[in-house]
Amino acid sequence: MTTATANAxxxxxxxxxxxxxxxxxxxxxxxxxxxxxxxKPRRFRLTLVDTAAILAAVSAVFLSSLGAVDxxxxxxxxxxxxxxxxxxxPLDGDREIQVPGPLGSTTVHIHDGSVAIETSPCPxxxxxxxGSIERPGQWVACLPNQVFVRVEGGSDDESGxxxxxx
Amino acid sequence: xxxxxSIPAPGEPRGRLLAFLSALxxxxxxxxxxxxxxxxxxxxxxxxxPLLLAVDLLPFGPFLALAAIKVLGMSLVTxxxxxxxxxFSLAGTLSAALVMYGTRALFRSRVTSVGISVLGAVxxxxxxxxxxxxxxxxxxxxxxxxxxxxxxxxxxxxxxxxAERFSASSRWYARAREDARG
Numbered sequence: 001m002t003t004a005t006a007n008a009x010x011x012x013x014x015x016x017x018x019x020x021x022x023x024x025x026x027x028x029x030x031x032x033x034x035x036x037x038x039x040k041p042r043r044f045r046l047t048l049v050d051t052a053a054i055l056a057a058v059s060a061v062f063l064s065s066l067g068a069v070d071x072x073x074x075x076x077x078x079x080x081x082x083x084x085x086x087x088x089x090p091l092d093g094d095r096e097i098q099v100p101g102p103l104g105s106t107t108v109h110i111h112d113g114s115v116a117i118e119t120s121p122c123p124x125x126x127x128x129x130x131g132s133i134e135r136p137g138q139w140v141a142c143l144p145n146q147v148f149v150r151v152e153g154g155s156d157d158e159s160g161x162x163x164x165x166x
Numbered sequence: 167x168x169x170x171x172s173i174p175a176p177g178e179p180r181g182r183l184l185a186f187l188s189a190l191x192x193x194x195x196x197x198x199x200x201x202x203x204x205x206x207x208x209x210x211x212x213x214x215x216p217l218l219l220a221v222d223l224l225p226f227g228p229f230l231a232l233a234a235i236k237v238l239g240m241s242l243v244t245x246x247x248x249x250x251x252x253x254f255s256l257a258g259t260l261s262a263a264l265v266m267y268g269t270r271a272l273f274r275s276r277v278t279s280v281g282i283s284v285l286g287a288v289x290x291x292x293x294x295x296x297x298x299x300x301x302x303x304x305x306x307x308x309x310x311x312x313x314x315x316x317x318x319x320x321x322x323x324x325x326x327x328x329a330e331r332f333s334a335s336s337r338w339y340a341r342a343r344e345d346a347r348g
Contacts, residue, residue: 046280046281047276047281049269049276049281053277053280053281053284054281054323056285056288057284057315057319061316061319064308064311064312064315065311068308068311068312080303080304082302123245123246124246126207129206130205130206130207137309141207141303141310143298143302144246146302146303148307150309
């Protein structure tokens with residue numbers, strides 16, 4: 001076990017050395033005559049720029065999640081129709097809403113504290129397949145028919161990145 | 167979109183490479199489409215792999231052509247070619263392509279496929295969210311931003327590590343790289 005690790009470390013070190021000699025620090029080293037290509041993938045290290053790119057992406061996620069959801073007040077369903085129209089319904093109770101869109105009518109069903117797009121005139125049916133949502137910050141969208149359904153309010157500890165989607 | 171003269175003829179090595187990577191885009195789009203996902207809105211972005219590899223294999227003209235072909239492939243597979251949804255695909259892919267190519271041009275050996283892939287994926291998703299806020303959903307679109315950006319980060323990382331491993335061990339890639347150098 002330890003030997004294997006040590007071997008791996010040596011290989012990695014050798015690989016880094018080879019990469020440095022190669023001059024571009026990445027990609028396969030030119031094959032030496034008769035040696036053929038490497039069969040084992042070489043280990044590599046993230047560069048400073050890689051790390052900066054990842055950190056930038058992480059902070060973009062974090063910043064975009066600030067204030068993304070209006071969590072104050074009673075839990076409610078907000079439906080947007082893509083033409084600037086917005087309807088707000090309470091999350092409890094049982095009701096069916098027809099939302100008009102460019103392709104036809106999308107049926108949104110609020111039932112027992114959760115909401116789902118039940119039928120949609122769109123070709124891909126992604127919105128129907130998304131199933132029901134119930135927690136603040138969750139959303140279902142239908143891009144082709146331009147219907148956007150989200151749950152707001154009723155939360156005091158949830159951030160914009162909702163764990164329910166992961 | 168691209169200079170006609172910069173697109174290589176099918177017979178020459180670079181032309182064969184462009185054709186092969188294009189076919190790979192079509193194939194991976196189909197694979198992407200059939201993989202079940204926990205959230206239907208999730209995109210794995212595996213169809214971006216040929217683009218990621220092409221950053222070091224193709225000159226800018228053919229690279230842009232590949233990006234355009236990838237959009238065509240995805241739109242054909244998902245059936246969204248003649249709807250405005252294809253616009254999202256185009257905007258996302260185009261921004262990712264420009265960012266990926268620009269990142270390599272700017273940082274050369276100081277960045278690996280991981281950094282290139284993460285920046286490409288996140289910018290693609292960011293542009294799509296922006297487009298969604300301008301075209302359809304207005305301010306409501308900012309609710310989808312955190313999830314989409316996080317998704318870009320995760321899939322961009324995974325694809326970048328895969329591409330890095332692949333390019334380090336693939337004989338096909340090594341040959342293509344030699345061809346690209348001329």
